Every structure is written in C-alpha cells, then in structure tokens.
C-alpha cells in the first residue's frame with residue numbers, strides 16, 4: 001500500500017496537525033507492507049497556478065509549469081491513499097496548501113457548462129482513473145469545536161471531491177497539542193489517531209464513531225477557556 005502524505009502546515013515539524021498525522025502514520029505502519037511518503041509543502045517550490053487553462057485544453061491533463069508538481073502528479077497517481085494534513089486558517093486551508101490544490105487542476109475533467117443544483121457533489125469528475133484511491137483530510141483548528149467552524153472547508157472539499165468520496169478528520173483545540181503539561185492527555189488522544197491509521201493501513205473504512213471521537217475536544221470547555229485566556233494574558237504582559 002502506497003500512502004502519500006501532503007503536510008500543508010507552514011509551521012514545520014512543530015505543527016499540531018502533524019502530531020495527529022504522525023500518530024495516524026504510526027497506525028498505518030502496523031501494516032508492514034505500507035509505504036508512507038511525506039511531502040512538506042512549505043519546503044517545496046510550488047509555483048502558483050497561472051490560470052492559463054492549458055491543462056484543460058492544449059496540453060490536456062498536463063500543467064505547463066515545469067516545477068516539482070510534475071513529480072507530485074505521478075506520486076498522487078501511484079498512491080492508494082492521499083492524506084492532506086493542514087491547520088485551519090481563516091476557515092479554509094493555508095495559502096501554500098491552496099496553491100498546491102490549485103495546481104491539481106490538471107487531474108480534473110473540464111467544466112462542461114452545466115447549470116443546476118450541485119448540492120454536495122463534485123463539480124468535476126477526475127480526469128484520470130482514481131478508482132480505489134482514498135483521500136483523507138486531517139486538520140486541527142484553534143477554536144474549541146469543529147461544528148460550523150469547518151463548514152466552508154468541508155463545502156470546498158465537497159465541491160472538489162464530492163461528499164462521501166473523502167474522509168475528514170477534524171480536531172478542535174489544536175494549540176493544546178503544544179502544551180507540555182498536557183502530555184498524558186495528548187498521548188491518550190493520539191492513540192485514537194493511531195487506531196484510525198490502523199484502519200487505513202488495513203485498507204478498511206474508518207468507523208464513523210472513531211472519526212467522531214477524533215473530533216472531541218481534548219479539554220472540557222471551561223478548562224480550555226481558562227487556559228487560553230491565561231496564556232494570552234501571560235503573553236501580553
């Protein structure tokens with residue numbers, strides 16, 4: 001099994017999201033045949049999409065920009081599972097991750113001009129055969145809950161991939177994963193993510209109750225509020 005991880009946090013190795021994703025990878029690696037490769041977007045020179053639409057016309061299926069993405073397209077095609085890992089920035093994905101996403105246009109079929117109700121379906125079919133390939137989104141946010149906060153990002157993924165065609169593992173209170181004294185709670189929490197990885201590694205669907213559990217806040221709301229307020233007061237003073 002080939003797993004391609006797209007690490008889209010601009011923070012690097014201290015990324016809260018990456019802590020969760022690394023726990024998932026640990027679980028995946030329980031399958032000794034699993035091969036996991038991680039690409040860290042912030043370290044890659046990915047040029048922004050020019051909007052020339054050549055990948056839908058003259059060079060159908062191919063991007064005219066000759067950069068590292070040419071290699072990434074091949075890696076995506078060879079992957080059985082693609083994991084996109086990034087924090088929520090202003091209710092969407094961070095800029096570098098959006099640049100990566102825009103550059104995935106050559107993988108999509110053309111827009112054929114239909115006007116109608118889209119609902120939660122994808123606007124475009126994939127251009128190439130993606131049969132059996134799984135897309136998993138892992139994200140942390142700073143707020144105390146994921147409900148509503150992630151609505152715009154989820155809508156974006158629904159329009160790109162279609163509801164039910166990908167799995168989103170969303171986690172609130174992301175900054176709590178950087179707090180050293182919370183280590184025991186964090187370790188217990190990460191075990192849920194490792195379990196999710198074990199399902200992925202076995203090629204099985206992730207049980208819905210496990211995804212719901214992964215979205216539970218690590219701290220009770222009151223404790224979270226106190227900690228956050230004390231932290232910012234301390235920083236300001």
Ligand SMILES: Cc1cc2nc3c(=O)[nH]c(=O)nc-3n(C[C@H](O)[C@H](O)[C@H](O)COP(=O)(O)O)c2cc1C
Pocket residue numbers: 009010011014015016017018086087088089090091092140141142143144149173174175
């Ligand atoms: C520019 C910026 C925008 C953010 N926007 C949001 C937001 O809209 N909602 C939210 O809950 N958290 C937001 N956050 C908090 C991050 O999502 C949160 O701290 C996350 O855990 C960081 O993950 P990382 O360490 O993997 O980069 C924002 C942080 C930054 C730096």
